[in-house]
Amino acid sequence: MPVNRYLTSMYTTELSKQPNVQPIGPAEDPERLAAFEARVAADEFIEPKDWMPEAYRRTLTRQISQHAHSEIVGMLPEGNWITRAPSLRRKAILLAKVQDEAGHGLYLYCAAETLGTSREEMIEALHSGKAKYSTIFNYPTLTWADIPAIGWLVDGAAIMNQVPLQRTSYGPYARAMVRVCKEESFHQRQGYEAMTSLANGTPEQKQMAQDAFNRWWWPSLMMFGPPDENSPNTAQSLRWRIKRETNDELRQKFVDITVPQAEFLGLTVPDPDLQWNEAKGGYDFGEIDWDEFYAVVRGEGPVARERITARREAWESNAWVREAAAAHEAKRRAKVAA
Amino acid sequence: MPSLPPIRPEDVAVAEKTRPHGAFDPPSDAHDPVRAGYLMRLGDDALILGQRLSEWCGHAPSVEVDLSLANVALDLIGQATLLLNEAGDADTLAFKRDVLDFRNCWLVEQPNGDFARTMVRQLLFSTWQHMLYQRLTASRDEALAGIAAKAVKEVAYHRELAAEWVIRLGDGTEESTKRTLDGLAWCWRFVPELFEVDAEVEAAVSAGIAVDPRDFEAEYRAEITRALGEAGLPVPDDQRPILGGRRGHHSEHLGHLLAIMQYLPRTYPDAKW
Numbered sequence A: 001m002p003v004n005r006y007l008t009s010m011y012t013t014e015l016s017k018q019p020n021v022q023p024i025g026p027a028e029d030p031e032r033l034a035a036f037e038a039r040v041a042a043d044e045f046i047e048p049k050d051w052m053p054e055a056y057r058r059t060l061t062r063q064i065s066q067h068a069h070s071e072i073v074g075m076l077p078e079g080n081w082i083t084r085a086p087s088l089r090r091k092a093i094l095l096a097k098v099q100d101e102a103g104h105g106l107y108l109y110c111a112a113e114t115l116g117t118s119r120e121e122m123i124e125a126l127h128s129g130k131a132k133y134s135t136i137f138n139y140p141t142l143t144w145a146d147i148p149a150i151g152w153l154v155d156g157a158a159i160m161n162q163v164p165l166q167r168t169s170y171g172p173y174a175r176a177m178v179r180v181c182k183e184e185s186f187h188q189r190q191g192y193e194a195m196t197s198l199a200n201g202t203p204e205q206k207q208m209a210q211d212a213f214n215r216w217w218w219p220s221l222m223m224f225g226p227p228d229e230n231s232p233n234t235a236q237s238l239r240w241r242i243k244r245e246t247n248d249e250l251r252q253k254f255v256d257i258t259v260p261q262a263e264f265l266g267l268t269v270p271d272p273d274l275q276w277n278e279a280k281g282g283y284d285f286g287e288i289d290w291d292e293f294y295a296v297v298r299g300e301g302p303v304a305r306e307r308i309t310a311r312r313e314a315w316e317s318n319a320w321v322r323e324a325a326a327a328h329e330a331k332r333r334a335k336v337a338a
Numbered sequence B: 001m002p003s004l005p006p007i008r009p010e011d012v013a014v015a016e017k018t019r020p021h022g023a024f025d026p027p028s029d030a031h032d033p034v035r036a037g038y039l040m041r042l043g044d045d046a047l048i049l050g051q052r053l054s055e056w057c058g059h060a061p062s063v064e065v066d067l068s069l070a071n072v073a074l075d076l077i078g079q080a081t082l083l084l085n086e087a088g089d090a091d092t093l094a095f096k097r098d099v100l101d102f103r104n105c106w107l108v109e110q111p112n113g114d115f116a117r118t119m120v121r122q123l124l125f126s127t128w129q130h131m132l133y134q135r136l137t138a139s140r141d142e143a144l145a146g147i148a149a150k151a152v153k154e155v156a157y158h159r160e161l162a163a164e165w166v167i168r169l170g171d172g173t174e175e176s177t178k179r180t181l182d183g184l185a186w187c188w189r190f191v192p193e194l195f196e197v198d199a200e201v202e203a204a205v206s207a208g209i210a211v212d213p214r215d216f217e218a219e220y221r222a223e224i225t226r227a228l229g230e231a232g233l234p235v236p237d238d239q240r241p242i243l244g245g246r247r248g249h250h251s252e253h254l255g256h257l258l259a260i261m262q263y264l265p266r267t268y269p270d271a272k273w
């Protein structure tokens, strides 16, 4: 059974270029498989107790857990500015946003657990480097302007890719996405509003805004994943109702919506090849640096080590807390039983 | 016109709620230094502890704990904003004062330490803040009474969260018991400051604005004793009280906290964010 390695590129990029053929296990009954495919084709939700092909389960587990990891790792670049937010209002908004991202991570881990993998296993996979997370979070947040830029561009790109997932075939994932998308669009508007303050601000603030835009523009376009010619299994993904539009289609949509927003702020898109194309009714834009993209996917992003080290340290240095909670719970149960 | 994100009513509601007064608005009761000073004590306690808790963000023992710490921090920053806006302009007060002008107690500015110390600090503070706010709902100062009425529900949750963790950690493993005892030993000397009554508090009590914390000191001691008992921990011996925060005489830690928190408004004094 072919499985798209780039099912949804957003938050789930993987480098592996293995042949996309995963044979159905001998135990898989062709009749059940046909019934499953028919339900998916009819836009029915597949629920945890339903039978599903192993490849579907594996693919979804990987996709959802990587999305969860992205939410959690994504707290780090933004958390970097909570203690330095420039006003109490901005501090409260950023705290609330990062709190939402932790919530997204939780729903997604729960959704992935319904497929039979424990959260501990997923976290182990993240810490060992086996599981990936979105490339975007491997770039540093250098100035305050990076916080509005992330809200506007990164949450904006996330929405574009995740809205179709509200109708993905796996019920728990689709339902998690409904809530997540609502909050992401709130984040995007707040990011744009904060960017407006900078763009209308002092010369230093304007410069900060332009510099952040320059640094986050291309990585945001990379969030949509490799070009369609390197992402060959769109047909299968469409059939499984996991993908509705291709990487390039979504990327084009994002550019078309975002460029006028940047112009409205007086920001210059850092792309000399950007040009309105009347015939296609969209922008032509320059070539993405795919070598950079693949390097970051391999774990060579500028602050990839910092991110994974921070996650590992949080987990390992606080292991005693989780052990204490478990020990207390065991004692409490023993007391109740006695 | 580009397709700008539409602004929804709830965004505006959030913005209105969190928008500070303009920097040049007259403080609402600038002529009443007793009131302003008391509000600043309460506001600074909330602000500094909220700032400390937000240092945990992304580094907590689990995603659930990360969520709850951010939640407590957010509540405290919200309370600080309301209280400091009654004392003057919240942003100016938060970002433009130096250590000598901060009125918070020593307990809240203590570094987080490990998770046990953070939770002990929270239990000691939130238990006090809860009892105080309960009584402040009857303050003659309507604005303060309103803020206390809203905050008391939030603080009840903070206290419960901290008590649950102190019980878990106190009871859990040998290591967690030891760490909780260490946290308690670290924080215990700052408890008497919570019940200190100086001339300023006396004046605010006489004006009907403030509550005399000694009214609930016995209740506080009993509640902490109960929580520690449930955690299987002894109540520490009294230590020499460390005082001075209310007069601007703080630990070495506060200056570093302020250097981080205030860096942007101080670097770009003309900027609006």
Ligand SMILES: [Fe+2]
Residues within 6 Å of the ligand: A071, A100, A101, A104, A180, A184
């Ligand atoms: Fe999110």
Ligand SMILES: [Fe+2]
Residues within 6 Å of the ligand: A071, A104, A158, A180, A184
């Ligand atoms: Fe997301």
Ligand SMILES: [Fe+2]
Residues within 6 Å of the ligand: A101, A155, A183, A184, A187
């Ligand atoms: Fe978000």
